[in-house]
Amino acid sequence: MLTRYLSLAVKNLRRRLVRTTLTVAGVGLAVAVAVSLGGFVLGYREAIDKSIEMLGFQVMIMAKGCPYEAATLMLKGGTGLLYLPSDTYEKVKRDDAIDAITPIFVGIAQKEASSIRDEGSEKTFTVVDGIEVPSFTAMKPWLKFKGGAGYAGGKWFDQASKDEVVLGYELAEYEQRKVGDTFYATITPFGKPDLVRHEFKVAGVLERTGTQDDGTVFMPIDAARAAFNRPNQLTILGLKLKQFNAANMREFETKWLKLPEVQVVSLQQVKTTLISLVSTAQTMIAAVAVIAVIVALIGVINTILMSVYERTGEIGIMKALGARRSDIFQLVWLETLMICLIGSIVGSIGAWVGAGLVEKAIKSLADLGVSGSIVRITPGVIGWAMSGSIALGFFAGLYPAWRAASMRPVDAIREGAS
Amino acid sequence: MTVALLAIPREAFAAIGCTLSNPAQDLKYLFPEMTSYKEDLKEFPRLNDGAELFKSLKARLGSDLDPIYETYETPYTVYGIYKGKTKIGVVHGVNVSGKGGVIQVFLSTDPNTAAIKKFFFQRLESPASTALRDKAFRSQFEGLTLADFYKHDYYAVAEPGAAADKVGKLAVPKIDAAGKPDYDATIRGIRKNLILLDFFVYGKRFEPFFEKAQTVKAGGTKQ
Numbered sequence: 001m002l003t004r005y006l007s008l009a010v011k012n013l014r015r016r017l018v019r020t021t022l023t024v025a026g027v028g029l030a031v032a033v034a035v036s037l038g039g040f041v042l043g044y045r046e047a048i049d050k051s052i053e054m055l056g057f058q059v060m061i062m063a064k065g066c067p068y069e070a071a072t073l074m075l076k077g078g079t080g081l082l083y084l085p086s087d088t089y090e091k092v093k094r095d096d097a098i099d100a101i102t103p104i105f106v107g108i109a110q111k112e113a114s115s116i117r118d119e120g121s122e123k124t125f126t127v128v129d130g131i132e133v134p135s136f137t138a139m140k141p142w143l144k145f146k147g148g149a150g151y152a153g154g155k156w157f158d159q160a161s162k163d164e165v166v167l168g169y170e171l172a173e174y175e176q177r178k179v180g181d182t183f184y185a186t187i188t189p190f191g192k193p194d195l196v197r198h199e200f201k202v203a204g205v206l207e208r209t210g211t212q213d214d215g216t217v218f219m220p221i222d223a224a225r226a227a228f229n230r231p232n233q234l235t236i237l238g239l240k241l242k243q244f245n246a247a248n249m250r251e252f253e254t255k256w257l258k259l260p261e262v263q264v265v266s267l268q269q270v271k272t273t274l275i276s277l278v279s280t281a282q283t284m285i286a287a288v289a290v291i292a293v294i295v296a297l298i299g300v301i302n303t304i305l306m307s308v309y310e311r312t313g314e315i316g317i318m319k320a321l322g323a324r325r326s327d328i329f330q331l332v333w334l335e336t337l338m339i340c341l342i343g344s345i346v347g348s349i350g351a352w353v354g355a356g357l358v359e360k361a362i363k364s365l366a367d368l369g370v371s372g373s374i375v376r377i378t379p380g381v382i383g384w385a386m387s388g389s390i391a392l393g394f395f396a397g398l399y400p401a402w403r404a405a406s407m408r409p410v411d412a413i414r415e416g417a418s
Numbered sequence: 419m420t421v422a423l424l425a426i427p428r429e430a431f432a433a434i435g436c437t438l439s440n441p442a443q444d445l446k447y448l449f450p451e452m453t454s455y456k457e458d459l460k461e462f463p464r465l466n467d468g469a470e471l472f473k474s475l476k477a478r479l480g481s482d483l484d485p486i487y488e489t490y491e492t493p494y495t496v497y498g499i500y501k502g503k504t505k506i507g508v509v510h511g512v513n514v515s516g517k518g519g520v521i522q523v524f525l526s527t528d529p530n531t532a533a534i535k536k537f538f539f540q541r542l543e544s545p546a547s548t549a550l551r552d553k554a555f556r557s558q559f560e561g562l563t564l565a566d567f568y569k570h571d572y573y574a575v576a577e578p579g580a581a582a583d584k585v586g587k588l589a590v591p592k593i594d595a596a597g598k599p600d601y602d603a604t605i606r607g608i609r610k611n612l613i614l615l616d617f618f619v620y621g622k623r624f625e626p627f628f629e630k631a632q633t634v635k636a637g638g639t640k641q
Contacts, residue, residue, distance in 0.1 A: 111519075112547070114522070115439070116444050116448070118538075150485060174520070176434075176515050184517075186543075
């Protein structure tokens, strides 16, 4: 019986192919928007989680400023850096609540940007992290050296070295550097007017991590401080607490906020800040998606109703030949559901195929503070969108189906004939 | 405090090939009369005689290829420049490893004669940067073809200091020892660029000059 209904429903839809196609396209567009939004919400949260997890710390101590600035500084890099006195490290590291701590000096080196103009190129920048290798790698045990031709023998620099660096994967690829090569970094020492070009030897190239570390130059913290002429400063203290929970964090924060120059930022706070920053945009996109769904819904109801009116005589004859109210109801309802189902499949495929473009568009419109993919379309997201579309089709088909089923055969045949 | 996001070009990170950063603007800058351009991606694995061409690249370049950044799989983008339907130029860039970073050497060439119309850098970070970017230095290459480089190889053996050796007469910019590797890499980049263009665009028209140079190098008869 269902096969017959299906066959009849398909025939009816194919009789008005252009109209059916346009209606399906409308549903598809709404579903594509909904899937993309779902993919963005999911992908962005995962990107934040991954970026924060890959920082390796639970808490950061840094110079006073905006926590969002602090977050993006660590997650994506940035300029306008603020520095702490280096003795902050000596003071904080004695705290019993701390499980692990690492000091990081962040500086910005100048690089030549790409330009073919005779008048010279714009400058671009690269992040230089001055680190203490043992404590830093303890926080990020996943950092591994790239092997194979050109990269074999990669290792961390000697902490006392002044001319060795380790490059993140993407930076090494961008600069086409291998282990043992020379690497130029142009640095403006603090308080001095002139740029100084430094020559470093590449001690190792890290494997890709998908984080800011991929574009970073790592060097010994003292060498970085000397190059930037900030011998007694550091940028961040990354920490892990022995017991990390809200109460301990509050206690720890209260203790160290007494230092006049510092702010204590938990990565949970950073995560909340980043999510709240995009929540407004997500709400707006969701509103657009809701409007698209409503428009698509009206389109579906309109299409099916028109189809019912056009087939008034036909429905009358079907009823006169013995079709029951439920037969007519199911037939029209099935047509609606088919439009929504096909539309949801088309929209889901469109969203999946276009995910890269959506991601590019979002990233070009706003900086979201994380690196890596921010749109993740999973079977779950597609499943939800398709279920939603079918559920809407379920309701959208009720009125036209009821309307068709309620026609009296004689009236319907007369109306259809006129 | 202002955070300016780092201008680390992620797209550039993703490719080891050498493409113009802003093709439309850059090509219009080079060819103000341009009305359109086409990008043609060339990869040795996709060419019928790709393996043979790649093998011959090293011999024509006269130096080893970098095993990571100058591989068989490295993609090359050739830009064809048009005024209406007429092709008015060809632009192509290559990466070469400089002392402290990558050097991107671009050439624009005449579509008919294959002569260099303009030589320029897209990326160059070097102690010799000012000297190498200097217009007077770069303009010396205008009008040269790959034949002139092959002829230089020939003259270097057969008639050192020959008046007809255009490449031999190029004035070396004043650079100190720290900048010398980048000068050498630049010259290698120009030659590599011309060889690839000869392969991809000009139908290996300069092969006879290469063969002549090889013959004389091998101690054959001077022709």
